[in-house]
Amino acid sequence: MKKKAVILFSGGLDSTTVLYYAMSKKYDCHCLIFDYGQKHKKEVKNAAKIAKSLGLVSQTVRIKLPWDKSALTDKTVNIPNHKIIKKGFVPPTYVPGRNTIFLSYAISYAETIKADAIFLGINAVDFSSYPDCTGQYLHAMQSVTKALKNKITIHAPIEHFSKAQIIKMGMKLKVPYEKTWTCYSGTKKPCGICDSCKLRAKGFEEVGRDDPALQ
Amino acid sequence: MKKKAVILFSGGLDSTTVLYYAMSKKYDCHCLIFDYGQKHKKEVKNAAKIAKSLGLVSQTVRIKLPWDKSALTDKTVNIPNHKIIKKGFVPPTYVPGRNTIFLSYAISYAETIKADAIFLGINAVDFSSYPDCTGQYLHAMQSVTKALKNKITIHAPIEHFSKAQIIKMGMKLKVPYEKTWTCYSGTKKPCGICDSCKLRAKGFEEVGRDDPALQ
Numbered sequence: 001m002k003k004k005a006v007i008l009f010s011g012g013l014d015s016t017t018v019l020y021y022a023m024s025k026k027y028d029c030h031c032l033i034f035d036y037g038q039k040h041k042k043e044v045k046n047a048a049k050i051a052k053s054l055g056l057v058s059q060t061v062r063i064k065l066p067w068d069k070s071a072l073t074d075k076t077v078n079i080p081n082h083k084i085i086k087k088g089f090v091p092p093t094y095v096p097g098r099n100t101i102f103l104s105y106a107i108s109y110a111e112t113i114k115a116d117a118i119f120l121g122i123n124a125v126d127f128s129s130y131p132d133c134t135g136q137y138l139h140a141m142q143s144v145t146k147a148l149k150n151k152i153t154i155h156a157p158i159e160h161f162s163k164a165q166i167i168k169m170g171m172k173l174k175v176p177y178e179k180t181w182t183c184y185s186g187t188k189k190p191c192g193i194c195d196s197c198k199l200r201a202k203g204f205e206e207v208g209r210d211d212p213a214l215q
Numbered sequence: 216m217k218k219k220a221v222i223l224f225s226g227g228l229d230s231t232t233v234l235y236y237a238m239s240k241k242y243d244c245h246c247l248i249f250d251y252g253q254k255h256k257k258e259v260k261n262a263a264k265i266a267k268s269l270g271l272v273s274q275t276v277r278i279k280l281p282w283d284k285s286a287l288t289d290k291t292v293n294i295p296n297h298k299i300i301k302k303g304f305v306p307p308t309y310v311p312g313r314n315t316i317f318l319s320y321a322i323s324y325a326e327t328i329k330a331d332a333i334f335l336g337i338n339a340v341d342f343s344s345y346p347d348c349t350g351q352y353l354h355a356m357q358s359v360t361k362a363l364k365n366k367i368t369i370h371a372p373i374e375h376f377s378k379a380q381i382i383k384m385g386m387k388l389k390v391p392y393e394k395t396w397t398c399y400s401g402t403k404k405p406c407g408i409c410d411s412c413k414l415r416a417k418g419f420e421e422v423g424r425d426d427p428a429l430q
Contacts, residue, residue, distance in 0.1 A: 059281055065320075066274055067327040097323025100359060104319040105280075108312025112282040137362040144315060144359065147352040 002028040004115040005155075006106045009033055009058070011047030012182045013200055014121030014158060017170040021157050022119045023054075024173055030113060031058035032106055036065065036095070039186040046181045053179075061105055068095055099132035103141050103154070110152045118145075122156040123166075135159065163203030171207075178212035190214065217243040219330040220370075221321045224248050224273070226262030227397045228415055229336035229373060232385040236372050237334045238269075239388055245328060246273035247321055251280065251310070254401040261396045268394075276320055283310055314347035318356050318369070325367050333360075337371045338381075350374065378418030386422075393427035405429065 005027035009015045022029050031051040035044045044060060051058035099122065106118045122133050131137065138156055145152045158166050170177065182200045183190040190197050190213065204211040220242035224230050237244050246266040250259045259275060266273035314337065321333045337348050346352065353371055360367045373381050385392065397415045398405040405412050405428065419426040 061281070062279065064277065065323055066276070067324050069327070095323075096326035097319055097363075100319040100322055100363070101316070104312055104315040107315055108280055108310075109282050111311035112284070131363045131365070134362065137359070140355065140358040140362040143355040144352070147349065147355040148312075148315070148346045150346070 002026065003117065004028045004030065004113060005117040005119055006110040006113070006115050007031050008102050008106055008118070008120040009047050009051065010043050010121075011050050011180060012043060012121070012196075013163075013170070013177060013180045013203075014123060014166060015047075016050060016177075016180045017166050017173065017175050018119050018121040018157055019050075019054075020170065020173040020175045022117075022155075027117065027119075029054075029056050029119075030109070030115065031056055032102075032109055033058055033060040034063055034102055034105075035060055036063040036098070036101075037068075040181070040184055041186065043181045046179070050176075050179055059109065063101060063105075065095070065097075065101075094130055097132075099130075099137070100141070107145060107148065107150070107152065111148070111150050115152060117153050117155055119155045119157065122159055123161065124159050125162050162206070163199050164206035167203045167207050167209070171209075176212075178215065180213060182213075217241065218332065219243045219245065219328060220332040220334055221245050221247050221325040221328070221330050223317050223321055223333070223335040224262050224266065225258050225336075226265050226395060227258060227336070227411075228378075228385070228392060228395045228418075229338060229381060230262075231265060231392075231395045232381050232388065232390050233334050233336040233372055234265075234269075235385065235388040235390045237332075237370075242332065242334075244269075244271050244334075245324070245330065246271055247317075247324055248273055248275040249278055249317060249320075250275055251278040251313070251316075252283075253399075255396070255399055256401065258396045261394070265391075265394055274324065278316060278320075280310070280312075280316075309345055312347075314345075314352070315356070322360060322363065322365070322367065326363070326365050330367060332368050332370055334370045334372065336373055338376065339374050340377050377421070378414050379421035382418045382422050382424070386424075391427075393430065395428060397428075 005022050007019050007022055007029050009019055009031040019029060033044055033047045048058050048060060110118055124133055142154050182196050184194040184196045185191040220237050222234050222237055222244050224234055224246040234244060248259055248262045263273050263275060325333055339348055357369050397411050399409040399411045400406040
């Protein structure tokens with residue numbers, strides 16, 4: 001029987017690469033998409049579209065955090081555009097507990113469909129200042145599934161990759177980057193100035209390719 | 216400054232006792248209530264009412280698990296009434312990942328309001344067959360907050376208590392048990408036959424008191 005996996009999927013560059021990676025490892029992939037009131041709501045529909053185009057099952061879960069005042073969800077807090085994310089500084093785009101909430105839903109979904117694995121596009125290089133993107137954090141979440149005795153393993157295949165390394169891996173896996181959406185802003189086209197856009201641009205620059213989403 | 220705590224609060228016998236315990240330890244308590252589509256939806260309003268009567272802040276979060284088919288939420292699955300919960304058997308009332316989802320929201324809320332602690336009414340005695348009610352599980356969740364570096368400690372003061380011991384503690388703390396709602400069924404009055412009602416009745420019987428909610 002084919003192994004089953006739940007993929008935390010936003011339809012962005014990272015999680016789409018992770019999805020293609022899991023498919024290349026012969027997992028039957030089930031995409032879990034989150035609508036958490038993000039300004040870049042576009043990614044929710046875009047993610048479902050990518051999953052559908054691949055003939056995959058996807059579930060979209062709505063999350064409302066009444067107390068969240070992060071730059072990703074609160075209209076009164078601006079998406080930072082003055083500098084790229086720096087080490088040791090938790091940026092205003094950090095949504096408290098976000099990855100823990102995402103993973104807890106993934107555990108619930110994975111337990112229900114009896115999945116063997118959860119894949120996520122967590123990255124300890126570019127997002128080193130997010131406390132929920134570290135190896136220690138992943139290890140702790142793995143100890144939770146161990147305690148739950150559900151045998152679900154958590155995989156973060158791009159954890160130690162730079163953006164350029166992620167793109168290189170994705171190109172080998174034929175990830176359709178033109179379909180992926182990375183920008184944090186709610187604009188029609190990628191803004192080009194938010195942290196997320198800048199990191200993506202830097203990655204494509206380093207591999208010496210044009211970003212197909214900007215063609 | 217007063218210590219701050221987030222309480223996972225359902226307005227039931229266990230979590231109300233835990234709330235009173237945290238208040239007795241001089242915590243400024245913030246109640247976190249979950250509407251997860253439970254048949255006994257009554258508990259959501261009841262919990263908010265108890266919090267309000269104590270002058271406490273409460274937040275109600277709506278959770279929808281499209282894949283959940285547990286007896287607590289799925290109308291096509293009956294609440295078991297034939298026997299009390301037994302060791303080693305995960306009952307149909309187990310909602311996959313439920314406590315992990317609850318705790319992840321609590322972590323998000325606690326990080327936002329800079330709380331020192333999270334309290335929950337997890338119990339390893341009566342609910343020993345729930346994989347998310349064990350010491351190993353709590354320890355794993357504590358390692359998550361440690362990894363997140365938020366200094367939030369997780370407290371489960373009734374973890375090793377029998378129902379009778381919980382009631383004894385609650386009586387000392389003057390918990391108004393007549394206001395608490397425990398029953399799993401969606402009935403107007405406690406059904407008296409679900410696992411939850413039976414455990415509660417057994418507890419009051421053991422301490423030699425009548426359940427004030429049934430007066």
